[in-house]
Amino acid sequence: MQDINISTIIGSTVPVEEQLKLIKNAGFDGFFLTYTGIEPLVSWAETAYQLGLKFETIHGPFSQANRIWEAGDIGKDYLTYLKKIINDCHSVNVDKLIMHVTVGNTAPPISSNGLILFQELCDYAKEKNVHICFENLEPLPHIDAVMDYIKDPFHGFCWDCGHNLCYSPHIDMIKKFGSRLKCLHIHDNLGVTQPGNIDYRDDRHYLPFDGTLDWNWFVEKLSVLNYTGPITLEVSILGKSEYQNLSLTEYLNNAYERATKLRDMLIQKQTSNISL
Numbered sequence: 001m002q003d004i005n006i007s008t009i010i011g012s013t014v015p016v017e018e019q020l021k022l023i024k025n026a027g028f029d030g031f032f033l034t035y036t037g038i039e040p041l042v043s044w045a046e047t048a049y050q051l052g053l054k055f056e057t058i059h060g061p062f063s064q065a066n067r068i069w070e071a072g073d074i075g076k077d078y079l080t081y082l083k084k085i086i087n088d089c090h091s092v093n094v095d096k097l098i099m100h101v102t103v104g105n106t107a108p109p110i111s112s113n114g115l116i117l118f119q120e121l122c123d124y125a126k127e128k129n130v131h132i133c134f135e136n137l138e139p140l141p142h143i144d145a146v147m148d149y150i151k152d153p154f155h156g157f158c159w160d161c162g163h164n165l166c167y168s169p170h171i172d173m174i175k176k177f178g179s180r181l182k183c184l185h186i187h188d189n190l191g192v193t194q195p196g197n198i199d200y201r202d203d204r205h206y207l208p209f210d211g212t213l214d215w216n217w218f219v220e221k222l223s224v225l226n227y228t229g230p231i232t233l234e235v236s237i238l239g240k241s242e243y244q245n246l247s248l249t250e251y252l253n254n255a256y257e258r259a260t261k262l263r264d265m266l267i268q269k270q271t272s273n274i275s276l
Helices: 017-027 041-051 063-067 073-091 112-127 141-147 161-167 174-180 213-222 241-245 248-275
Strands: 004-007 029-034 055-060 096-099 131-135 156-160 179-184 232-233
Touching: 004 096, 004 248, 017 248, 041 055, 055 063, 055 073, 063 073, 063 112, 073 096, 073 112, 073 141, 096 179, 096 241, 112 131, 112 141, 131 141, 131 179, 141 174, 141 179, 156 161, 156 174, 174 179, 174 213, 213 248, 232 248
Parallel strands: 004 029, 004 232, 029 055, 055 096, 096 131, 131 156, 156 179, 179 232
Antiparallel strands: none
16 A cells, blocks of 8 residues: 655654654654755664654755756856765665755746756766656746756656645646656645735645645546555645644644545545546
């Protein structure tokens, strides 16, 4: 049966080591977290492995993601930094790195220099047995350019269904990149609350079923692909004020129930497709 995984909780002040224990106690099979190169990754990995938690992916740094599109030393220095992140993934036996190809509503123009740097990064990652999984964000053309340029199927796509809802509901990301799907980021929100204005504040990272995402649509998209990978939540305790009235244990138990419901819906849909 498919694993049920979760991010360390966005906005939580509980130390990661303690979060991992609570994640395990709630029933989750695995987790992922964001890593910028300065956090105690080895210690976190050791804690996870001692608990029997699978370390599914590492979410790479993204606050300076636009730098890779810059010419000269800016892009090259950022590439060197990302290679260190890949080395660290390899050192803790995590074989998938989630990457944003841009940050924000605007980015430097797509450039041959940037695409060449992405190719060099992907070639280096493959040597380290780390799959790069490019994640959808704002509806900029950069991810299309990168996915078209990086032909090697070793690397692929991370579908963030919440981002799809609040940033690009008009784009069928699974139609575009589903054949290269390697992992999921699952969360809910209220969609585009200001039509014509893409706003990062709409990216609420609610628990599934607390927003407006059509979860029947979600499982239909995955069932067409015969997706059998982990059901992985990426959620924030800051998303709704009600969440902050819960202990982290209560919140994680709630999250696990929602993820289990999604897995059951997907299994039911896939079984129904087979019987037709």
